[in-house]
Amino acid sequence: xxxxxxxxxxxxxxxxxxxxxxxxxxxxxxxxxxxxxxxxxxxxxxxxxxxxxxxxxxxxxxxxxxxxxxxxxxxxxxxxxxxxxxxxxxxxxxxxxxxxxxxxxxxxxxxxxxxxxxxxxx
Amino acid sequence: xxxxxxxxxxxxxxxxxxxxxxxxxxxxxxxxxxxxxxxxxxxxxxxxxxxxxxxxxxxxxxxxxxxxxxxxxxxxxxxxxxxxxxxxxxxxxxxxxxxxxxxxxxxxxxxxxxxxxxxxxxxxxxxxxxxxxxxxxxxxxxxxxxxxxxxxxxxxxxxxxxxxxxxxxxxxxxxxxxxxxxxxxxxxxxxxxxxxxxxxxxxxxxxxxxxxxxxxxxxxxxxxxxxxxxxxxxxxxxxxxxxxxxxxxxxxxxxxxxxxxxxxxxxxxxxxxxxxxxxxxxxxxxxxxxx
Numbered sequence: 482x483x484x485x486x487x488x489x490x491x492x493x494x495x496x497x498x499x500x501x502x503x504x505x506x507x508x509x510x511x512x513x514x515x516x517x518x519x520x521x522x523x524x525x526x527x528x529x530x531x532x533x534x535x536x537x538x539x540x541x542x543x544x545x546x547x548x549x550x551x552x553x554x555x556x557x558x559x560x561x562x563x564x565x566x567x568x569x570x571x572x573x574x575x576x577x578x579x580x581x582x583x584x585x586x587x588x589x590x591x592x593x594x595x596x597x598x599x600x601x602x603x
Numbered sequence: 604x605x606x607x608x609x610x611x612x613x614x615x616x617x618x619x620x621x622x623x624x625x626x627x628x629x630x631x632x633x634x635x636x637x638x639x640x641x642x643x644x645x646x647x648x649x650x651x652x653x654x655x656x657x658x659x660x661x662x663x664x665x666x667x668x669x670x671x672x673x674x675x676x677x678x679x680x681x682x683x684x685x686x687x688x689x690x691x692x693x694x695x696x697x698x699x700x701x702x703x704x705x706x707x708x709x710x711x712x713x714x715x716x717x718x719x720x721x722x723x724x725x726x727x728x729x730x731x732x733x734x735x736x737x738x739x740x741x742x743x744x745x746x747x748x749x750x751x752x753x754x755x756x757x758x759x760x761x762x763x764x765x766x767x768x769x770x771x772x773x774x775x776x777x778x779x780x781x782x783x784x785x786x787x788x789x790x791x792x793x794x795x796x797x798x799x800x801x802x803x804x805x806x807x808x809x810x811x812x813x814x815x816x817x818x819x820x821x822x823x824x825x826x827x828x829x830x831x832x833x834x835x836x837x838x839x840x841x842x843x844x845x846x847x848x849x850x851x852x853x854x855x856x857x858x859x860x861x862x863x864x865x866x867x868x869x870x871x872x873x874x875x876x877x878x879x880x881x882x883x884x885x886x887x888x889x890x891x892x893x894x
Binding site: 486488489490491492493519522523525526527528529530531 | 637638762773776777779780783784802803804805822825878880887
């Protein structure tokens with residue numbers, strides 16, 4: 482889990498993303514128990530309602546599911562689901578700001594591609 | 604506002620001290636088992652509001668209802684259900700912490716001695732010390748220990764972290780959330796340290812010049828305001844049909860605080876958007892023209 486939140490996004494979104502990161506990295510495996518609302522609330526010292534909102538977001542997306550009387554579990558196929566969702570958002574979240582900044586700096590498309598290829602070689 | 608059963612309903616409270624109006628028709632509601640943050644500048648009316656809610660003083664006008672009953676007529680309800688830790692608390696100065704806690708035990712039916720002991724160890728509060736020998740910070744810690752251990756259905760702290768170092772404040776926030784998950788109840792907490800405490804609350808209440816100007820979740824407050832900056836002509840063009848809370852100019856660069864949801868905004872030429880923090884929002888909402 483990430484140690485602190487930033488001001489760029491709502492806390493509940495950062496809670497959800499943080500759980501997603503852990504699922505993507507397999508820190509929390511599929512079909513195992515996810516952290517509870519209260520655990521997250523105490524860990525980040527945030528209101529439990531905020532933690533619950535983050536968890537509910539993932540339940541609605543099918544990433545987590547509730548086992549009655551036990552708690553939240555990671556769905557089978559959750560990592561793939563998250564990967565798909567993030568690929569869709571990749572354009573808006575990473576490529577658009579990259580091109581914006583490149584345009585501010587007069588960096589051409591060819592130069593950007595060169596930079597990427599150079600990094601890939603490493 | 605949607606209908607809800609509130610535990611405490613505060614309606615149109617007014618209170619003046621001589622010619623100075625401390626509260627002017629302040630209205631707000633508290634639900635059972637939620638944590639509320641009360642924010643306001645010095646002299647905004649926070650303490651007056653808390654003193655009236657807890658029947659320490661009377662309002663000139665308006666009412667406070669506890670589960671539908673007027674507390675002015677039934678002050679015993681507050682005595683039985685509320686633990687209020689005011690900023691200034693005049694405990695008998697020669698009494699030791701242990702003695703004062705034993706008085707707390709006798710005063711609050713849900714008081715937990717075991718929990719009080721755990722809190723004293725957690726905050727390193729020495730129970731044999733006399734209250735007037737405690738430092739400012741430790742007097743605050745004592746009020747925290749008593750207020751938490753009392754486990755009253757309504758727990759009110761006025762400036763609980765006054766004089767506490769960063770570690771002790773963090774311990775209080777953590778303990779508050781832990782205790783709330785164990786023993787959910789209504790907490791009302793006033794503080795000037797808005798930014799560091801904001802995430803603790805179900806709802807934030809902003810009081811200014813004796814009036815409640817906002818009551819909402821921090822999330823709602825922040826999703827309705829954002830910064831727009833850029834060249835002054837571009838910013839003016841963007842803000843011309845919008846509600847502007849405040850503006851700032853540095854040479855030709857203008858920044859405006861505007862109402863609206865940043866996520867719904869289309870990228871406009873020559874301006875950029877950024878989110879606001881709760882502390883900055885508070886400052887923009889409560890500063891007056893002389894500031």
